[in-house]
Amino acid sequence: MVPPKPVPKTKPRRGIFHAFKGNLEALMIGVKYFIDPKRFTLIYPKEYNKLREGYRGFIVLIKQKCINCASCARICPAAAMKMIRIPEVDEKTGKQKVKNWPVIDYRRCIFCGYCVDVCPTEALYHVPYHDVVYQNMAEMYLDLESFQKPPEYKAAEEGIPVRYIVDEERGLVKVPYKEGEK
Amino acid sequence: MDVIDVIVKIITWPPLWQLVVLGLVAPLGVVVGILWFERKTAARVQRRFGPLHVSPRIGGAIQLIADLMRYAFQEIIIPKTVDKGVFLIAPLTALVLSIVPVVAVPFTSVSHYWPIPMEYSVLISLALSTISAIFIVLAGWASNNKFSIIGGMREAYMITAYELMIILAILSVSAMTTSYNFVDVVLAQTGGKWFIILNPLAFLAAFISVLMATSGFPFEIPESENEVVAGPFTEYSGLLYGVNMGAAYIKRFVYSIFITLAFLGGWLPYQPGDGFISGYLIPSLVIIVKATILMAVFSFLRAVYGRYRLDQALDFAWKLLFPLALMGFGLGLLEAYIGLIG
Numbered sequence A: 001m002v003p004p005k006p007v008p009k010t011k012p013r014r015g016i017f018h019a020f021k022g023n024l025e026a027l028m029i030g031v032k033y034f035i036d037p038k039r040f041t042l043i044y045p046k047e048y049n050k051l052r053e054g055y056r057g058f059i060v061l062i063k064q065k066c067i068n069c070a071s072c073a074r075i076c077p078a079a080a081m082k083m084i085r086i087p088e089v090d091e092k093t094g095k096q097k098v099k100n101w102p103v104i105d106y107r108r109c110i111f112c113g114y115c116v117d118v119c120p121t122e123a124l125y126h127v128p129y130h131d132v133v134y135q136n137m138a139e140m141y142l143d144l145e146s147f148q149k150p151p152e153y154k155a156a157e158e159g160i161p162v163r164y165i166v167d168e169e170r171g172l173v174k175v176p177y178k179e180g181e182k
Numbered sequence B: 001m002d003v004i005d006v007i008v009k010i011i012t013w014p015p016l017w018q019l020v021v022l023g024l025v026a027p028l029g030v031v032v033g034i035l036w037f038e039r040k041t042a043a044r045v046q047r048r049f050g051p052l053h054v055s056p057r058i059g060g061a062i063q064l065i066a067d068l069m070r071y072a073f074q075e076i077i078i079p080k081t082v083d084k085g086v087f088l089i090a091p092l093t094a095l096v097l098s099i100v101p102v103v104a105v106p107f108t109s110v111s112h113y114w115p116i117p118m119e120y121s122v123l124i125s126l127a128l129s130t131i132s133a134i135f136i137v138l139a140g141w142a143s144n145n146k147f148s149i150i151g152g153m154r155e156a157y158m159i160t161a162y163e164l165m166i167i168l169a170i171l172s173v174s175a176m177t178t179s180y181n182f183v184d185v186v187l188a189q190t191g192g193k194w195f196i197i198l199n200p201l202a203f204l205a206a207f208i209s210v211l212m213a214t215s216g217f218p219f220e221i222p223e224s225e226n227e228v229v230a231g232p233f234t235e236y237s238g239l240l241y242g243v244n245m246g247a248a249y250i251k252r253f254v255y256s257i258f259i260t261l262a263f264l265g266g267w268l269p270y271q272p273g274d275g276f277i278s279g280y281l282i283p284s285l286v287i288i289v290k291a292t293i294l295m296a297v298f299s300f301l302r303a304v305y306g307r308y309r310l311d312q313a314l315d316f317a318w319k320l321l322f323p324l325a326l327m328g329f330g331l332g333l334l335e336a337y338i339g340l341i342g
């Protein structure tokens, strides 16, 4: 394919009156916003951004669905998903054996979501938030127990949920979240 | 005569009153308010909140007090490489010299309350107001730091650009009234004939050049923090930095008073009467309120404008502002010639 030809930029029109008009317009916009401020600052601990379904946030394992295939660990580009060996007793035969289970290291994870996509049994899923606090680095390397629980979402306990929507006229607008919205 | 009478007498002695109360205390109060207003306005226009969490109910108004206290208690670091004497003296002198012009302007028409004779007050006050800028260049030079020197040089370039325009623009009211006396200038504006209406060109020129003189946006070039850290004030810390910033704002306040007297009718529509209260206090208050409104307009521009490059600013000053100031002067002369001014 032929690359598109570069279009020369049209020079902005020069002239005192043009400049004067531009300044006046800028000032008018300033006054407009001054009278009717369209703020969208998230006052964080008091409000939190209620993210939509499908947001690639933290990852949770459903152990019952997992078939120990290690696809997630293999596809992970950041080597954050790892398989660990855990000895257990087989329920049918009663024999001792070792199984591989996935665990995640949030110090490395880039939240690309490949592991969730690749999992053949949908044993992994995203929670729609990412503002989770750990007290130290070691805590960010989850074990099998904590990988099965959704991480604690402190902001949701203390703040009120809001949503950002893109409005034709006002641009980015912060609106309160209504219950049951997707 | 008891002690209180003596104290009142001393405070209301015109030179002291104008220098300390109107020159230092009033600007300090105004500056704290205006700084808060500036930050809030910029935040409003740029769709943020600005200072808020210090005192959410009054919109974070205490934030500025907190900042002030932080400056006051911060350690003043004097680097080894600076020229110590000049480094210390420059900001203080700049502060004092930026207050001094207040003493050369009348705040009332009652001659009893003039600190100095007012025959040449326009010239004297303008002359006094031009001295302090050199100490900012000096502060930059004494700091012995590349950012400071670049900032100081920028300031020097700006001085050459704005000084002439301010003087031309404000002197155009002298041309209109054929008098160097600020009192005559104000009294000529009686009856709503404010010179901002009669001579908007000169007002605009004065306004823009004051913006340049006090490095307000869009001419915040000497101190532009994303190019030269804090310009001439890079090495200053603590209270000395506060003094530097205070000097800039007091300078702006003083220029606002000039513009108020020259174009916005001074103490009019109030007519000064006899006695201290109605002859001196109320007219000064009227002037300060007008100057504060002007300061608020200056601050508002910060929210709208970006920053010009130095060459753009100089280009603007010499190619646009200088003709504008000249036109204002000519318009003033023309109006005086056809007898529009009473």
Ligand code: SF4
Residues within 6 Å of the ligand: A072, A075, A076, A077, A078, A079, A080, A081, A104, A108, A109, A110, A111, A112, A113, A114, A115, A116
């Ligand atoms: S989201 Fe991406 S980086 Fe994180 S564990 Fe899954 S595959 Fe690895």
Ligand code: SF4
Residues within 6 Å of the ligand: A061, A065, A066, A067, A068, A069, A070, A071, A072, A073, A102, A118, A119, A120, A121, A122, A123, A124
């Ligand atoms: S891809 Fe899914 S099923 Fe396979 S090990 Fe990972 S979580 Fe388990």
